Amino acid sequence: MDIVKIAIIGIIAVILILTIKKDRPEFGIIISIVAGIIIITFILGKLAAVIKLLEMYSNKAGISNQYLIILLKITGIAYISEFAAQICRDAGESSIGSKVEIASKIIIVVVGIPIITAVLDLIISLIK
Amino acid sequence: MEIDLIFRIAAIGILVSVLNAVLKKSDREEQAMMTTLAGLIVVLMMVVKEIAKLFDAVKTMFNF
Numbered sequence: 001m002d003i004v005k006i007a008i009i010g011i012i013a014v015i016l017i018l019t020i021k022k023d024r025p026e027f028g029i030i031i032s033i034v035a036g037i038i039i040i041t042f043i044l045g046k047l048a049a050v051i052k053l054l055e056m057y058s059n060k061a062g063i064s065n066q067y068l069i070i071l072l073k074i075t076g077i078a079y080i081s082e083f084a085a086q087i088c089r090d091a092g093e094s095s096i097g098s099k100v101e102i103a104s105k106i107i108i109v110v111v112g113i114p115i116i117t118a119v120l121d122l123i124i125s126l127i128k
Numbered sequence: 129m130e131i132d133l134i135f136r137i138a139a140i141g142i143l144v145s146v147l148n149a150v151l152k153k154s155d156r157e158e159q160a161m162m163t164t165l166a167g168l169i170v171v172l173m174m175v176v177k178e179i180a181k182l183f184d185a186v187k188t189m190f191n192f
Contacts, residue, residue, distance in 0.1 A: 009131060016138040020145070026168060027141030030175050031134055037182045038130045044185050051189065069191060076190025080183065 002046075006039050029091050036083065070115055074108050081107075137174065140167050 013035030021028035051072065058068045081104030088097035109116075144167035151160035 009134070012131065013134055016134060020138060020141040023145040023148070024141050024164075027137065027144070027171065030171055031137055031141070033175055034133055034137060034178060037178045038133065041182055041185055042130070044189055047189060072190045073192060076186055076192060079190075080186060 002042065006042060009035060009038055029087070032090055033087055036087070040083070067115055067118075070111060073111055077104055077107055077111065080104075133174065133178065137171050140171055143167065 013031055017028040017031050020031065054072075055065070055068060058065065081100050085097035085100045085104075088094065088100060144164055147163045148160045151157075151163065
C-alpha cells in the first residue's frame with residue numbers, strides 16, 4: 001500500500017512542477033527536491049529493517065562488525081552524493097553533478113581503505 | 129508533514145509569479161524583484177530544514 005502513496009506524491013509533484021516551471025523555474029527545482037525528500041524519508045523506515053537483518057546475520061556468521069559498518073557508511077555516502085548529483089542534473093548543471101560524484105568516489109575509496117588493506121594482506125599471505 | 133509541504137511551496141510559487149505579473153504591469157519592476165526574492169527565501173528556509181532532517185536520518189541509519 002505504501003507504493004501507492006509514493007506514486008501519488010510523485011505524480012502530484014510533477015504536475016505542480018509543470019505548472020510553476022514556466023514562469024518561476026527555481027520553484028520547480030525546489031518542489032522536485034522536496035518531493036524526493038518526502039519519498040526517501042518515507043522509505044528509510046523500511047530500510048532499517050533490512051539493516052537489522054544484515055547485522056543479525058553478520059553476527060551469527062561471525063563476521064566482524066567493523067566491515068559491515070564500513071559497508072553501510074559507503075552506501076550512505078553513495079546515496080547522499082547520488083541525491084545531490086541528480087538534483088544538480090535536474091537543474092541542468094551536469095558539470096557540478098559530476099564533480100559531486102567524483103568527490104564521493106574519492107571519499108568512498110578513503111573510507112574503504114581498511115577493507116582493501118585486509119584483502120591485500122590476505123592475498124599476499126596466500127602468495128607467500 | 130508530507131504532501132502539504134509540496135502544496136505550500138507550490139502556493140508560494142504561484143503567488144509570487146502572480147504578484148510579479150501584477151507589479152510588472154503597474155511598472156514597479158524593483159518591487160517585483162523584491163517579492164520574488166522574498167518568496168524564494170521563505171521557500172529555501174523550509175527546504176533547508178527538510179534537507180537537514182533527511183541527512184540526519186540517513187546519518188543515523190547508516191551510522192556515520
